[in-house]
Amino acid sequence: MIVVIGVGYVGLVTGTCFAEMGHEVTCVDIDQEKIEGLKKGTIPFYEPGLKELVTRNQKEGRLTFTTKLSEAAIYFIAVGTPSKKGGAADLSQVEAAVEAISEKMTGYTVIVNKSTVPVGTAKKLKNHILSNHPFDIVSCPEFLKEGTAIEDCMKPDRIVIGSDSEKATQVVKRLYIPFTLNHDRILVMDLASAELTKYASNAMLATRISFMNELSGICEKVGANINQVRIGMSGDHRIGYHFLYAGAGYGGSCFPKDIRALRALAEELGCDTPLIEAVETINEKQKKRLFKRLSSYFSKKGGLEGKTIAIWGLAFKPNTDDMREAPSLTLIDALLKKGVRLRVYDPVAMENAKKAIDGPVRFCLSEYQAAQNADAIVLVTEWKQFRFVNLKTVLSKMKGSAFFDGRNQYNPQEMGAKGFHYVGVGVPPTKGALLKKLLRTQKSYDTALLDQ
Known part of the structure; x- marks a missing residue:
C-alpha cells in the first residue's frame, strides 16, 4: 500500500494515478472537510479528467481518503511549501509529515518527498525521524502542469529520483517503471541535484x-x-x-x-x-502592462474613470480554476482604483475569483454577457472557447470597439477588418476603421482589374 500525505494538487493527482496503475493508495490530509468532500466525489480544485479517475478508483477500492495516518512501507509527501517573508520556502508542513511518519514506522520505510524544497532538505529531514527503524528519504520532484496534470503523470517527460540509497532507488523505480514502458525516462541522481532540478x-x-x-x-x-x-x-x-x-x-x-x-x-x-x-x-512589470495600454488608449477618451471594461479569463492559465498570483488580479486591482466598472467572466474560476477579488465587480455568465456595453474587452486567459466566439455579435453588444488581447490569440488584421481597435502584446495595433477603408480600396481596385 502507498500512503500519500497531502491531497492538494500534487498529492491528489499523484495518488489517483498510482491507483489507476493498480496500487492500493490511501490519501491523508488534516483537512477534515476536504477529506469528507473527496469521499463524496467532490474534487477541491478543477483539473480535466481528475474527477472521473477519482470516482472510478474509489469505486474499485483502490483509492481511499482519511485524516488518520496509517502504517505503510512507502510514504509520499506532497504538502505545501509556501513562501515565507523574504521568499524562502516554509518547510513546516514537510517536517510535520516526516515526524508523523516516524511514529508509524515498524520496519524499513521509504519516504518519497514530492514537495518542492530547497537543496539540502532531505538531509535535514533525517533529523526529524524519531524511530529506530531503518528508513531512506528520496527526492522525487513533480513536474505536473495544471490543466494537463493527468497526462503529465501517466505519461511523464521524465521521472527524477534523488537518492543516496540503492535499495530505496530500486523501490521507487519499481513504482514508476509502468509509467515509462515505451521509453526509459527515469533519471537517478544524488539528492541535492534532484532537489535543485525542480x-x-x-x-x-x-x-x-x-x-x-x-x-x-x-x-x-x-x-x-x-x-x-x-x-x-x-x-x-x-x-x-x-x-x-x-x-x-x-x-x-x-x-x-x-x-x-x-x-x-x-x-x-x-x-x-x-x-x-x-x-x-x-x-511583475509585465503584469502591469495591460493596464498601462488601457490607460494610454483611454487618455484621449476622457480617462478610465467611469468606463466599462470586460475581462475575459481570470485564472492564471487555461484549464484550471487556480487564481494564485493570476495576472488578472493585478489588472483588476489597478482598474478598480481608477473607478472602472468591471464585467468579468471565466469558464471555471468564477468561485475562486469571487474569493480573490475585493471590489465592486460584475461576475457574468458568459463572455457575451461580459461584453455588454463594454468600452473595451481585455482577454487575460486564453481559454479555447474564446478563440471562435462570434465577434460580430460581441462588437454589437459593446459600447466601444477596443479589444486588448493579452495572449495574442487573435489575428490583428482579421480583428481590424471586423471593426475592432485591436491591441496585442508586441504586435502593431490595428484600427478597425482604417483597415476597413484599406480593404474597401483594395476590393475596388481588384474589381476594376476584373472589369478591364
Missing part, C-alpha cells in the same frame, strides 16, 4: 517567458511583430518552439513561489543571481 526547471521556463515579454516591448517600439519574431527564433533547434509566447505575465502556485525560493536560497549561500532577479522583475 527549481532549475521552473526558473528556466520562467526565464523564457520573461525574455519574450521583454522582447515584445521592443517590438512595440520599433513596429515589429513578436509572433513573427517567435517563429523566426523557434526554427533554430537549439531554441525550439515551447514557452516562447509573449503575454500578460506568469502566475500560479509554482513559478512565482519557486523563483522567490531559489533567490532566497542563493542569497543564503552568498551567490549572486542577477538573471533570476531580472526574471521576477520583468514578470
